[in-house]
Amino acid sequence: MKILIIEDDPLHRAYLHEAVSSALPECDGVIEADNGTEGELLARQNDSAHIVMDLQMNQRNGIEAARTIWKERPETRILFWSNYSDEAYVRGVSRIVPDGAAYGYVLKSASDERLKLALRSIFVESQCVIDREVRGLQQKSLGRLSGFTDAEYEILVDIALGLTDRAISKRRHLSLRSVQNRLQQLYDKLDVYQTAGEDDDGRFNLRTRAVAVAFLRKLLNYSALERAEAEMQEWLKG
Amino acid sequence: MKILIIEDDPLHRAYLHEAVSSALPECDGVIEADNGTEGELLARQNDSAHIVMDLQMNQRNGIEAARTIWKERPETRILFWSNYSDEAYVRGVSRIVPDGAAYGYVLKSASDERLKLALRSIFVESQCVIDREVRGLQQKSLGRLSGFTDAEYEILVDIALGLTDRAISKRRHLSLRSVQNRLQQLYDKLDVYQTAGEDDDGRFNLRTRAVAVAFLRKLLNYSALERAEAEMQEWLKG
DNA sequence: GCAGAAGCTGCGGGATCGCGCAAGACGGGC
């Protein structure tokens, strides 16, 4: 069994290496990459390796890397080891995991034992292990209990990118009015109407305010925006 | 000499502890805090201590912590040790550093030696040490060479929060037209007008697009937005 | 088959935004 570690922080990388060696004695080779691009390359060269990776990396995002790796080899087992449980990350991951694939999501704040347990569960028992805190988010966001529909999330991203109503309607193949309907829906759910005072003039620009509260609630974050921007540029060309 | 370490990642904290002990043999006490709030408390209790701190922490932001520490004791020497050189952080720091205070900004990607050298320079020689990469940003952003005026940055934050033109005019004591002037200025500098294609209909909503590119260029980031939101809520009450 | 819910669409109107045009205020260099 080979394990590929993709993590840009040298300290964390060393720690992971340590943890893998001690939790998986049957592992006979640990490979390290310090960014997503290199990780993809090494994953291609070692096509039987299981993977542990960070989500937030400077060079190339973990989600991007995981996507291409899974595209080439959907049965790859990946354990995501991340600092954050932002809804943006959780949504990003569950959007790309292939059907039936075994994967895990463990927070860096988890204990030693929990990490090692997750390593064994995924790579030996091929079970999914998702941190409790993250799991809660998944339920909420995908079970659409006080959460967001895909449609709503989609339009949130679109306005966050700065697209016009008209541009969105073209991109998503909707009428202008439908786009505006979804926007209203979004404004409702984000509770953007708070005048925040009894005074009427402290009002918000709903569109930008929605983006702001989405960021503050971590529905969006930098890497989600970055990905969305790339996709949009792609669409603009085609 | 006492050193206070404020850093939420246990691995990095241990590493810092190691580095401090080896670089500063004259140090006779290392105190650790794992979030900003606790850091402020310990700084108050140990009012001769020098400080090494992370900027991005979950509980309480490093910039916030540094601000209150410096407010109580402006001659405190602080070394910021951060993962990122986002313009938002750099601007945030240089905004709060008191006149004549000795401080430092070192990236976590820097080598062992560089960190230790910075520790000695600041805490023994009381010299400012700023990472080259960060320094470049400072020059650009404060020397307003292709950078942003305070006025422009201010209005950028205001629209990012989702305020109306009118609301901004009240908050900043400007006429409505002046606000719009500054916005135009901002749109210019952020180069928001890129139709991105020869086609005219792929157009952007300038206001939200400006926020998007500011985020992508790291002029803004989560913690800057968070701070700004808190300030705005304060203002809304008053 | 039919009632009800949910989503898409067009119409229309009031509010806001983006911005050109132009007049005044302030400061610096000659």
Added chain:
DNA sequence: GCCCGTCTTGCGCGATCCCGCAGCTTCTGC
């Protein structure tokens, strides 16, 4: 004093946004 660049403000227009109203389709349960 005079000219010039920067900053502020007012006016006005066209484009966009926000949204209530109403008609249409699709889906679901009985």
